[in-house]
Amino acid sequence: MARNTIAHIDPAAIAHNLGRVRKFAPDSRIMAVVKADAYGHRLDLCLPALERADMLAVATIEEARAIRRLGNGLPVLLLEGVNDHGDLAVAADLGLELTIHHPHQLEALERFGRSPASRLWLKIDTGMHRLGVPVEAAAGMHRRLLDLPGVEQVNLMSHFACAEEPSHPLNALQLERFHRATDALDGERCLANSAGLINLPQARFEWVRAGLVLYGISPLPGRPGPELELEPAMTLTAELMAVNRVAAGESIGYGARFRAEQDMSVGVASIGYGDGYPRSMVDGAPVLVDGRHCRMCGRVSMDMITIDLAGCPDATVGDEVVLWGQGLPIETVAEAAGTIPYELVCRITRRVRFRSRQWAMRQVS
Numbered sequence: 001m002a003r004n005t006i007a008h009i010d011p012a013a014i015a016h017n018l019g020r021v022r023k024f025a026p027d028s029r030i031m032a033v034v035k036a037d038a039y040g041h042r043l044d045l046c047l048p049a050l051e052r053a054d055m056l057a058v059a060t061i062e063e064a065r066a067i068r069r070l071g072n073g074l075p076v077l078l079l080e081g082v083n084d085h086g087d088l089a090v091a092a093d094l095g096l097e098l099t100i101h102h103p104h105q106l107e108a109l110e111r112f113g114r115s116p117a118s119r120l121w122l123k124i125d126t127g128m129h130r131l132g133v134p135v136e137a138a139a140g141m142h143r144r145l146l147d148l149p150g151v152e153q154v155n156l157m158s159h160f161a162c163a164e165e166p167s168h169p170l171n172a173l174q175l176e177r178f179h180r181a182t183d184a185l186d187g188e189r190c191l192a193n194s195a196g197l198i199n200l201p202q203a204r205f206e207w208v209r210a211g212l213v214l215y216g217i218s219p220l221p222g223r224p225g226p227e228l229e230l231e232p233a234m235t236l237t238a239e240l241m242a243v244n245r246v247a248a249g250e251s252i253g254y255g256a257r258f259r260a261e262q263d264m265s266v267g268v269a270s271i272g273y274g275d276g277y278p279r280s281m282v283d284g285a286p287v288l289v290d291g292r293h294c295r296m297c298g299r300v301s302m303d304m305i306t307i308d309l310a311g312c313p314d315a316t317v318g319d320e321v322v323l324w325g326q327g328l329p330i331e332t333v334a335e336a337a338g339t340i341p342y343e344l345v346c347r348i349t350r351r352v353r354f355r356s357r358q359w360a361m362r363q364v365s
């Protein structure tokens with residue numbers, strides 16, 4: 001029988017979360033960010049739930065191609081644009097909108113002689129110092145982009161570095177610089193990501209870029225998804241392969257990291273770092289066994305983890321184990337691994353099977 005390690009993807013949750021974004025930013029249009037295979041949720045399973053988004057955004061040409069291959073005709077923005085002639089030809093072929101974040105991209109476009117789409121997006125660096133043209137260069141770049149044959153509209157974009165911390169002084173500074181760069185220019189504006197669209201109402205403008213929230217995950221520290229009425233789109237499950245007794249004083253797993261203080265019942269579940277469950281997970285990390293809260297103990301192996309079954313004494317082989325999702329917010333799980341939910345969902349490996357349907361939650365106690 002196939003190994004029961006499954007990522008259950010719930011398209012209805014994604015549609016619900018898109019509705020939540022509309023509530024948070026009622027006057028903005030929504031760019032649904034589906035890069036990295038829809039944040040590891042799989043593009044093919046998620047796109048149908050995003051048909052009411054106003055456009056899609058990805059990081060690479062390959063990701064955009066995958067969208068078109070699935071027959072999706074929504075406008076698509078390449079968040080990092082392209083650099084050379086060959087990619088411009090592909091972008092034109094696929095009708096992609098481009099981000100222009102550097103003069104070399106503008107020059108490549110000028111050499112290409114036309115724009116792949118009638119709408120382009122100029123990215124301005126307002127303080128993140130990753131991608132974008134300086135505030136002072138924005139007007140000149142904007143003018144030159146508008147001069148390209150086939151261009152009708154050049155929108156304006158920037159990106160927050162600290163949007164999940166609303167009181168961080170960089171937010172106000174970035175907002176002020178964004179205004180300074182764009183107030184006198186024609187074109188719609190787009191500044192906020194998930195955290196920004198929730199936290200920073202002044203930053204919503206005509207467009208918001210929603211990524212993480214669409215998948216039902218909260219970008220705000222200390223406020224997991226359910227508090228924002230988000231529904232997790234992924235529930236990752238495994239199953240108990242063995243239930244063993246371990247005597248007091250014995251250790252469990254590689255490196256003998258965990259030592260039993262008393263006789264205990266230990267479950268072995270079919271998931272490990274070979275599936276994308278992080279090896280950095282600490283003893284005590286939460287899991288659900290048959291709907292009940294238990295704690296991981298011992299190091300994560302490639303194919304297995306070990307679980308202290310104190311919270312579920314009658315657990316048996318074959319019981320379902322939830323690693324994150326419905327009933328167990330991924331935000332809490334990520335903390336136990338010293339990482340962020342973004343990374344957990346993106347690193348699930350090909351060995352895990354994906355299933356598109358709502359995971360039927362048992363009673364969680």
Ligand SMILES: *Cc1c(COP(=O)(O)O)cnc(C)c1O
Binds near residue numbers: 079194
């Ligand atoms: C990935 C990305 C986003 C989405 O960010 P979330 O925090 O997931 O909402 C927005 N803008 C840019 C430029 C991105 O690269």
